[in-house]
Amino acid sequence: MTAVESVRRRPATPASLVVAEQELRDLWLAGRGLPLALAFSVLLSFTTYLVATNQGLNFLEQREAVNVTLQVAVAVAALLVLLWAGDAVSGERERGTLEALLLVPTPRRALVVGKAAAALSLWLIAFAVSVPYVWFLGRGVGVVGVALGSGLAVGSLLALFLVGLGLLVSVFASSNRLSLAIGLFALLALFAPTQMPSGAQKGWAGDLLLRIDPLTAGLHYLGKVVVDAHGAGQDASWLIAPAVAAVLLPAAALAVAGRLSLRSGERA
């Protein structure tokens, strides 16, 4: 009996948790997670300092400052989540490490779930970093709880949506460069409706576009709750698109995970 055989077989951790644990270690202990968090915190420190030292700040502008801080957190986290998920499979292919992962008896879905967990952690850490800034800016106007609660809800829905999108692209992209390019293009397309003239945004077509785009719908909802002090349920219809996207895209990514192969498009 070899030494490997003789090892006592104790109950093993589910494969998706094993993958998640390793991916989180690779991201936060061995990778770029901490430098990204540092850069993000510097950005928020800069904007918060500028806002806080503005003598002409009035009540509403302060609420808007809280809203901007939240939206920056959501937008930056959205970018990071999408890019990290976009690297999940195509990056492994390019680095030559995918084959070893395909050779284990772990279900393909477990691999994808584990990688999704690491990507989602980027959102959670970005949100955690933004908490002290939101607290500082919002404590005088009594908006901290509402801002953090709605920010967490909206950001989590958007993060789930973008993780699913990134993973889907990554499974099928023939190269990592293509995967990242598609991801960036998708993100720009999702943000594009916010650049429409305000008149166009108020028309029925503009309104529809803003509502069906999960990113703009989520950010719109945040603005209404934080700046306009709407109740949580008052604009709940704006959360339909983010909620649907948060379910559909990850589900689609899990569905195609079974097709994970060494070369994109090839069935294994």
Add this chain to the structure above:
Amino acid sequence: MAAAIETHGLTKWYGGLRAVEQLDLEVEAGVVLGFLGPNGAGKTTVIRILTTILRPSAGSFAIAGIPHTRPVEIRRRVGVLPETAGYPEGQTGAEFLRYHARLFGRSRADARSIAQHLLGEVGLAERADSLVSRYSRGMRQRLGIARALVNDPQVVFLDEPSLGLDPAGQRQVLELIGRLAREHGATVVVSTHLLAEVEELCDQVLILHRGRVVAHGTTGELTRLAAGPRRGRLRVPVGQLERAAAALAAAGIDYAQDGRRDELELTIPAGTDPESAAADVLRRLLAANVAVLGFALEGGSLSDAFLAMTEAS
């Protein structure tokens, strides 16, 4: 006992390109099989099919008695060193092996023991906690071999295990493979271009060319099968070169003058006993008063057989 590897009509198409065609193979358990073929012969494709990375276009196979329709079970029983194996640069060697052990269902503590043991076996114990980014090419190959053994496989596939290594590194890796094959009792398939080492290491050899098997057997069987002409290298004093050439011509022996002025390369025809032919050459040269400074027979090796078979097909 089921064969370690069995294939029936295994075929793989990529569009109009036939990468593997009608591969029928049976390899008994415990055999060390050398898998040879020129670049593009289909060796890596066959290995990827047998290790469930790729689906065959037609045909069937079984690994350790497990049919190809149960890929997850096959993966539990095989260990693989891929040709283009990459390693996560941010992990240590120990971390990498622990991770893969856990992916094979081992608990955290078991995975730690396995990683420690395997790193010792492949000579990486002292660098266990170094980042893989700091490993040399040879160390990475050894790490890859360790990873191939992490699940104590019944069949091990090593695709170009000495690729990119210097001669010393190649020797180390092949010695390691031989030792591990003996100690683990696994069936080992080694895909390599190093024919001399295959002769030394492998019980059987399979030669693949353009997706088809052109030969399968022991090295002796393959060498005899090829029965190609052998060569001899004759070194004589420069002033006696003409006399030596005349003696060889009179004996009907094909020769060619080498780039060096005092060497002649002789060709011993197929079917002729090389030792008798060599003795005849030396007698004729001595009779012609040619001083023989050196004579050596060449060829009759696996590489000759390999070249003969792949060129012929």
Add this chain to the structure above:
Amino acid sequence: MRRLLLLALVLAAAIPPAASAAGPVAVALDRATVSTQIGRRFTFTSTIRNESDRPVSGLVAHLNVLSFDPGVYVDPEDWSSHRTRYLATLPAHGSIRVSWSVQAVNSGHFVVYVAVVERSGSEAVAPSGTLRATVARRQTLNSGGVLPLALAVPGAILLLFGVNLRRRRARS
């Protein structure tokens, strides 16, 4: 004559403040003044009374805010997100009370009032009287703590990063 004058004065005093009428509808507010601080909410109630002999339907009540200071921009939507109320049919001589919750988002002197219009029927607008709001400034953001915060958060992450980097270098 004096008695008549006295009676008129008493009646005038008895009329609740901020009451107006136009068409069949009159609108009254339950308070005439409010003092508060910026950011705080206050509520008031408007009573909409049908002074005619017929039921009135299709009434819409709308909240308005204006500032006496030309330099202060007032967006009523910021003060209240429920500015328009669609009322049920008022029976003859009936009334309905509508509560309004308003957040003072600007400082200064403001007037809040409610206007009621009928969808069909009278073209007149029935305004309430004014609710005069005095909103005091308040330091809502203490900027004194911003520099420590702006330095502490990145500093903490940098510390973690440094510790992690040392750990990785020790390994390799």
